[in-house]
Amino acid sequence: MKPPRVLALAQLMNSIGDGAYYVTSALYFARTVGLTPAQIGFGLTLGWVVGSVVGVPLGNLADRRGARGTAVLLALATAIAVASFLFVRSFPLFAVAAVLYASCQCGLLAARQALLAGLVEQVRRTEVRAFLQSTTNAGLAVGAALGGLALQSDTREAYLAIFVMDAVSFLTAALVLSRLPVVAPAKAKPGEPRLAVLHDRPYAVVTMINAVMLFYMPLISLVIPLWIVQQTQAPTWTVSALLVLNTLSVVAFQVRVARRVRGLRSASRVVRHAGLVMFSACAVFALSAIGSSAWTAGLILLAAAGLQVLGEMMLASGAWEISFELAPADKQGQYQGFFGTGQAIARMLGPLVLTTLLLGWGAPGWLLLGVLFAAAGIAMGPAVRWAERTRAQSDRPAAVSPQ
Template structure:
């Protein structure tokens, strides 16, 4: 009886969200497997240098940014579910192609295809959430799905650890092909997600012009892109900082990532309650920006401390940063949907997703070029960026909401 009650608490009461959660879980288990093992596979068994892998990922990231906007238009025109199913098949094919890669040129071609499909799929998936979920429950549902995402990535990383321990080419190929299978499984699961009709306005080009000419929405998108730099702080800045600039044990790198994962799973749904309308979402982003600024400054404090105090300070910093992360994500979800034109959800999601992708693309350069290369004072630069973007979000959202109200009044 106790296990049944616990299961009911973990499963979402909405059947559509439950189906989406299975889709997300399967997808992120595969992603977690690939992210954990891919770098070692390419450098140890394909024979690429670390610099070549980094260059390929950078070029692919640029291509991925460009893919988001046309993917949004396609979702409007042909339906988000159909587009996402097609992209899942493309991703499965691209992932399978990695096993045939034996040169940098082949790697570059495949990784560009895979990242383009991934960013396009992200836009189509976000549009699908808007199509399949009621507006009043969309943010809390997405918070639940993000918690599922972290669970899936953690499970995938644990499975990939087996391949890392075996450390043979067949073991790594099993991880890659396993990820390819998860994309095909997602394409099958999508059959049970409610279908939505295409938006006829997209055929006239109205969605394209509206999304790219909506200056307030573009400003909100840009500010959210700056807030997206936070993910590089955790995945690149903190590991490099621990190894190069502190006396903390190297094992703390894994502990910080684990702490972040657990806190997101526990608190993301609760944080979504702070963003029930555009005003609350803007305030959530403002608070998030200040928390992320504090996060950076607390990390800087660990410089020069003995091992134990440095470890404690860094864990506290990650907890502070995770609080900013869950608030910024909840706010961004609501703003991306509620400030968009109703007739062009896909086009607007494409623009918003492109802004996030651009932020993620430049984030490693920003974090390493400031906080790491100019330690410890360099942490003041990302701290200022987070604080200013968070503070600017409130007037930007006010402008966007006013423009949307005026546009609705003229229809």
């Protein structure tokens, strides 16, 4: 089996477990463990804060010790982290388990990206990454359906079975990843810093711009459902309809969208267009509160969600290309680990910012968010060109001093 298919199979295995975990974990921690919503939120936030920090050195470990071995070990460690939730009976233990889980997940993402960069030729990386993303969404959908069965049962045993299934899914992913070819570790160059990405200011700016645009993530999972219920006349089942539309669209069209990206110029252009599409989506979402009938509001929401998922797929395709192309070949792990902090930032800050902006301000808040998306998309091009210039200067041979 070719490496992209092996990577996709591993991604499918653990995304099924993750889908079930995401659907059921909050209720398990609240009803079975007895944690308060504030404790759950703080523990998960703490986990992703620590995970975003340790993802960079774990990515560097993949560069220096081998991406395949590191990915296998982190998949095994994630399985242990998930299994540890079975023994959580207090908030301190929950916080420790959450930190372990998020740290392993962030490191595993970086190691997998390094594996992809080492096993797939440069011109196909973004397309293969899109294939993996569509596979992930398919697995999440299947897992969410299985999690729904546990929610319907609403018993301690059903929730525990989901955690066991998630742990087994990561064990299976580790086994699948071990079948990949070995990616030779890169040797550190004399005199260079261990974590060179922390000294790369242009790459940091690119990462932060991407983090701003990733605020669409809590938009889908948290804010839009609340907006539909509190601010529109649309029926409550519209929440499920929009989530299904998003998932199926990524599964069906992400690879096609990614094929439009060939190099940094096209990637910057696609990200700029993604920002404008997201602006349009926000404007249409704002209109959904005006509709006086359920059908009108529902149709407006479907149109807005269609624009949103198109912008999401365009952003992902451009961002993947940029993150790979701007990373040195021998430092893909640590660079991908750093780029992945954008997701952690969106998960940490997005819920607070977006609920305040959209549920508090209404239509003006939607328009302001749209302007933010558009501005970030436009800013990506200059930031990428700055990064390109710094790399061209560093690659330029030093002048020989006269004797």
